[in-house]
Amino acid sequence: MKLLAKTMGAIAALAACIASPAAADTLIVEAGSVIMDADSQPSGPMAIVVIDGTIRDILPSDSPDLEVYAVEGSKVIDLSDKTVLPGLIDLHTHLSGDPSGEFWRAATTPPEYFTLIAAKNARITALAGFTTVRDLGSRTDQVTQMLRRATAEGMVAGPRIVTSARTIAIIGGHGDVNGFIEHVNDVLDSGFTCTGPVECAAKVRLASQYGADLIKITATGGVLSQQGRGLEAHFSDEEMRAIVETAETLGLKVAAHAHGARGIEAAARAGVHTIEHGTYLDEQAARVMRENGTTLVPTLMALKGVSEGLDTGTYTPVVEAKIRAVQPLMASLVSRARQFGVRVAFGTDAGVFPHGRNGEEFALMVAQGMSPREALASATTVAADVLGMGDTIGRIAPGFSADLIAVDGNPLADVTVLEDVDFVMVRGRVIE
Structure with a gap:
């Protein structure tokens, strides 16, 4: 489409920004096709109007109504050869960590460095x-x-970013400091372990x-911690109920590793x-x-990565x-969940494997x-x-945050096109 050709020079300036400002901006994203949400089919050529970081309108590219948005200073982003769809959501990441089997690095790395790692991984x-x-x-304590x-x-x-910050664990369990001598453990203790419902x-x-x-709690043992006492329940039923009930009084939900x-069952019964x-x-x-409306976040990439x-x-x-023990189970996890009628949502455990491979x-x-449609809906x-x-992200619709990505091809036909994203906008800001 030739709409607002005189403004196309602004694209170069937009692309030069790491995160372009959204305040008082009008952006018109010209898309070859748009997938509004996971239930929709790809459209024909469309224009998505973004004002101040929010989607204002979605119109056919040749609609005369677009002229309403052709104000001075508006910018056009040409994605006329791409499929544009809602930005993706990963429900399980660890931005402040990179994959490593060197557990001892926790004793040698200052917190300032983890902040830099987190900023790097956020962009990736x-x-x-x-x-x-x-x-x-x-x-x-405060990096995320x-x-x-x-x-x-x-x-x-x-x-x-939606963050749990530090993880709550039992003393000596997954999520606590493991593998060091006593006085090193004491120095590294984050203060988020507990014993008993009150604590x-x-x-x-x-x-x-x-x-x-x-x-976030570690309701059972874990694969990557330096203790080999199995992967069953860590917290008592009373402890988990106290965690969930206290969180609810504060308006917080609980995610349980x-x-x-039986640990899954106990955590679900407690209301995670x-x-x-x-x-x-x-x-x-x-x-x-x-029965409790609990969703599974399977993190299949975690096993692939480790x-x-x-x-x-x-x-x-x-x-x-422990990695070898869980391999056969993870290979059928999603199919089992679907067979049993459990809702599945997208999460990867990025940080256990390199960020960017989500x-x-x-x-x-x-x-x-x-x-592919169900997988896209999960994310x-x-x-x-x-x-x-659900009233802010996950769809391309008026009033939703301008979280947009663009790919070649149709992810509803070939989900692997989502492994190579060509354009990203978060809250109306283009990420470069």
Whole structure:
């Protein structure tokens, strides 16, 4: 379309910005086709009007009504050879961490460095097409809370961030410091471990005080921690109920890392909102999840990523044994969840594998029986609903945040096109 040809020179200036300002901006995104949401078919050529970071209108590219938005200073972004769709949502990331089997680095790396890592990974994640992430466990007390603010203000290029900040764990369990001598453990202790319902409730209040958007607990053992005592339940039923009930009084949801079936069941019965990983999900645990409206976030890329490090000296023998133990279960996780009627939402555990590869999760989900449309919904409308943001993100519609990505081809026919994103806009700001 030739609309506003005189303004096309502004595109170069727009592309030169890491995160262009949205205030008082009018942007017109010319798309070859648009997928409004995961239930829609690709359209013909369309123009998406963005004003002050919010989608104002979506019109056919040849509509005369576009002239209303042809104001002085408006900019045109030419994506006329691309498919534009809603920005993607990853419900399980760790922006302040990069993959490593060197657990001892926790004792040698100052928190300032983790902040720089987080800023780097925020930009990489956005460029991969993920315009909103839920960060479930950071390396220092305030790194993701401050990154949340910096990305919201456009100071740092990155996605919208919803964060649990630090993880609440049992003493000596997954999420606590492991593998060091006693006085090193004491120095590294983040203060978010607990024993008993009263103390666990207090840790929820502490997380809220520190600015957490939700609570993350390690309800069972984990694969990458330096203890090999299995992957079943860590918290008692009373402790988990205290965590969930306290979180609810503060308006917070709870995400539970959980592998073992009985740990999944106990966490769902306690009222957690999402189960992360869910490796050993069985019919009994799935029934409790359905009854309590609990969503599974399967993180298939986590296993793919750590499996790439087997037999390379990356991980300790304790960790390698656990990776091998969960491999057969993760290969059927999504298909089991679907068979049992459990809702599945998109999450990857990025940070366990290199950030930026988040989009590879789609093909893994499709390989386990999801259609490309269902996989896309898991990372848009379903994930937005999990976050309680279904009226703001996950669709291209008037009044929604201008979170847009562009790809070659049709992801509803070939979901792997989402592994190579060509254009990203977060809150009306173009990420370069």
